[in-house]
Amino acid sequence: MMMVKLPGYEMLIHYLQQGLGEKQVFVPVSEEGKEGHVPLGSLNKVDLAQMTALTFQEKPLRNSIKSLFFPDTETYLTYRKEEGRMVMETPGEMMSQILVGAKACDLESLNLIDRVFLADPVDTLYAEKRAKTLILAAPCRQQGTYCRCESFGVDRINPAADVTMYQETADAAEPLYLKSLTPAGETFLEEMMKCGTEGEAVAVTEIPWQAVPPGEKPLSPQEVKDQMDTLFEHPLWEELAMRCLGCATCTYYCPTCHCYDIRDFSRQGQEAGERYRTWDSCMFTSFTNMAGGHNPRPHRKDRIQNRFFHKLNYFVKKQGPLACVGCGRCGDACPVGISMDTVLNRIGGDRHDA
């Protein structure tokens, strides 16, 4: 393990900017209320104060990090006709990535997606991005006001990353401490210091950072699953369907939702084109509507029920954990205020909501 103290966030950004030709670096940015990780190289100006604030805020960014590993649109095949034969080509190797300022909840969501995408047969598009991304995470000192990470067993203090970042306060002028957690993280810090980055190696004990211990007991996936089993025929789903607009915003913001569609794009009268995958949502009728007209989930009630059952019941049965990290984005973004809590409260016996 290696520990480094830099005079400020600026030194880290300065070092990352030097290596941009070889690596893609994603940093937290908020522009007109749109929060997410964007390529450092695409910024005209680095707003250090904002970047520091976003890195060390006690909640995740509005847009999750899943798009860095599972882009909303991704071409995996290009084709063209040559001398009557279809020639197919797959994309070349990707550039390595560095992700700065990930939160523990989002990293846990990647662990959940890993269970699906890295299972046999391995999703190579996702696996390559997982393997080639170095993650610098920032722990949360306490649980955010609208966060439920503790209920979902996320260790917000010890994110599963290559390097953890600490600052005493979220001020860009404060010293920035970096602690490696993996060999790749250690190599990163070593190289950063070798390049003459202003700063010094320090002992772990020097980090002026104290976290508030978790205050909530994690939900038992088995208990939630069992409770959901009793709710399958419940009128709750019909009630939620009356409110739900079917807009799928919840699934796009959800860091664990990983459903996708496969589509073709063609040029020149179908003689050349691309096949790509793109995020899809179980909230849409077209998700399950078959050619010929049969739809196993024709009603909004069926779809909303399936969505919550997938997160709180089916995933538990197949994989073990709940398919939710308690980030709160779905409820935050939902135009009609349906959240994970809406269902969890009902499981807990509440009758006022929905």
Added chain:
Amino acid sequence: MTHNPLVPINGEVITILTESHDVKTFQVRPEVPMAHMPGQCAMLSLLGVGEALFSITSPPGRDYLEFSIKRVGKLTEALHQMEVGHQVGIRGPYGNHFPVEDLKGKRLLFIGGGIGLAPLRSLVQYTLDRREEYPDAFQLVYGSRSADDLLFRRDILNQWPEAPDFKVDLTVDVASSGWDGHVGFVPAYLEALAPSPENTIGITCGPPIMIKYVLQTLEKLGFKPNQIVTTLEYKMKCGVGKCGRCNLDEHYICKDGPVFYLSELEQIKCDFC
């Protein structure tokens, strides 16, 4: 990095048979041979048009795969425009298969409706190819909307009735001139035929509504849930249990199915059965 499972290989269409006004059977020879078992499926695609999962209707052990495809949408329309020598993208095979080991020493009752005979046909032919392992009586109850919609005529009218101890019972939903066989829906015809459940496995595939009533009828005839096998169809995109759309409870039909015993389906939160 290993091969991306979503990338197809090329296959050549070597034969096209017209089964009915809206169904054609395509023999496809993949550029790399694909070994499958009865009940499994494969993704066929036309680059620029789309990709969909189809059950493999030919038995294993041929150097081609057969797909019987009903013209119902954009992709199937384009597939129907193909000619011999054309190329299709192909990947697979996907899913589990019919429980061929469990069927040994059993009487086999096949119940099909319309294009639903396609996956059953692979199993019928597989067991006929191995009659020493499947020596007991076979019965096929098969129906379609009209006499013109009966598929695999060479099999259901000639080859299979001529096989030893193989009874074929056909029905159509709607009578027409030239049809002197049974008229009526498959579940009702099945009930009237009343095949004995003794040492028998019933295997069914057809439109969802037919499957639903066939399952009920078989139970009424005394078949136990572990004597009833069906194969299901959902919209599928990846074929490898990741894209999320074909789930039935915690199972993905493309990977954990499409073949299920009724005893398994009874444990599942099922949308239509």
